[in-house]
Amino acid sequence: MKTEDIRKYFPVLDRKVYGKPLVYFDNAATSQRPQPVIDELNFRMSESNANIHRAVHILSQECTDAYEQARDAVRDLINAPTREEVIFTSGATASINLVAYSFGEAFVNEGDEIIVTEAEHHSNIVPWWMLCQRKKAALKVLPVDDMGHLRLEELDKLITDRTKLLCVTHISNVLGIVNPVGKIVEIAHSKNVPVLVDGAQGIVHCQVDVQKLDCDFYAFSGHKMYAATGTGVLFGKRKWLEAMPPFLGGGEMIETVSFEDVKFAKIPMRYEAGTQNFASSATLKQACEFVNILKDSELTQNFKQICLYMENELKNVEGLKIYGEGTEDEPKAPVYSFNVEGVHHEDLAILLDKMGVAVRSGQMCAEPVMTRFGVTGMVRAALLPYNTKEEVDIFIAALRKAVAMLR
């Protein structure tokens, strides 16, 4: 399968912006949507819309089926032991907040400790900071080295008998390094510490098997992996999901309600209060199917070459520094954050936009990473298998042009 075969799935990739072909490299913020996802969402909106899990009529049945089939598709994608361990949320942020509240209520007390890493997105820092404030617990940080890799040798002494949870990103949204989460889980579990993995980027670039990783929670968004926006997943091991109190109370998350007592529903419903974003969540099925299409070996090989080309071309730009250097054990996903000496990241992004290239600039919701590398921001270009070598060439030419204008 060729890149062109994949591009055909994405109508937006034919767009022109400012009269130029769109080069979309802001993929780490959100991916574009393939036609089957668009069709599914359209179908839900135009022909089959009714609230799920409630009514006996045909439309409700159809929507419930679509929603629950999406749960099965996600279960298959991440190899979760059972479908009930797959909770639908509005995104990775909501998934992590759910755990921070529910796990925190059940298991975190004054004087306890939560470990995060220096490479985290704000979404895997702030919920834990808030939990620590609520419970008078302490937030501890596993640092990264100059190459952007977690300093695992520090982990041993960071974990104490007060550590209640370790939260780590599978792939940093800035550094792009694939962290050795399997090894981290092993270390943490040897000290009876459960692990939450922020998989917002990981689900896009890795084949995730939550049983192999043995992580306790795996959180990700649907919109970065081709599904509609407002979708997200929390995988949690049954033993935790059944032991935690619900995050939100409301409709459908209960078994019985009286003014004296409330009995909560079983998982996954216990964590899906209120009308769910069922139309969008249904598209996770088509998104998972699309991810499987992307596993084509010719396509995968070709994409690897394009990423390699991108990295080399970037490194050839004078004064350009890429943050996060891959190694054999901890490779780099095609998430390239960089700065060019003497040029501001925002200036570059503005000029690139004018040349039709969409990139991200700024702190990228990871201020501690910026602080760690001593910068106020970076430019980020992230590739997906629908990006071509020609697009890399357009981007590099635009980048060189922008740098020349700004220096």
Added chain:
Amino acid sequence: MFDEWLDKYEYIIELGKSLETLPDSSKTEDKLIKGCQSRVWLDWKKEEGRIFFSADSDAIITKGIISLLIKIYSGRTAEEIAASDFSVVEKIGLRENLSPTRANGLVSMIETIRRIAAENL
């Protein structure tokens, strides 16, 4: 590939490069304009009833834009600034040429100039 936007941006970049930099002692937290992806400091003084602005930024395009605003509003009375509807920003075609994201500090810059004028009425 490169067209009329280029001239506009080259002009803004030129303005940015030629704007005198603020001394580090003036780049304090209270002069920092919030809401910009780049850092922008806006300082001012009042002389003989007129307000004079000086500004700096770590990003050149932002600096060029604020330089443009300063050219328009510096040396005017608080009443004149307060009476302005800032439609000049639309007229010179700046607004639609700036990324309409929260990174866009143009609105924050204008608000700050307005606030300074209001405080001096």
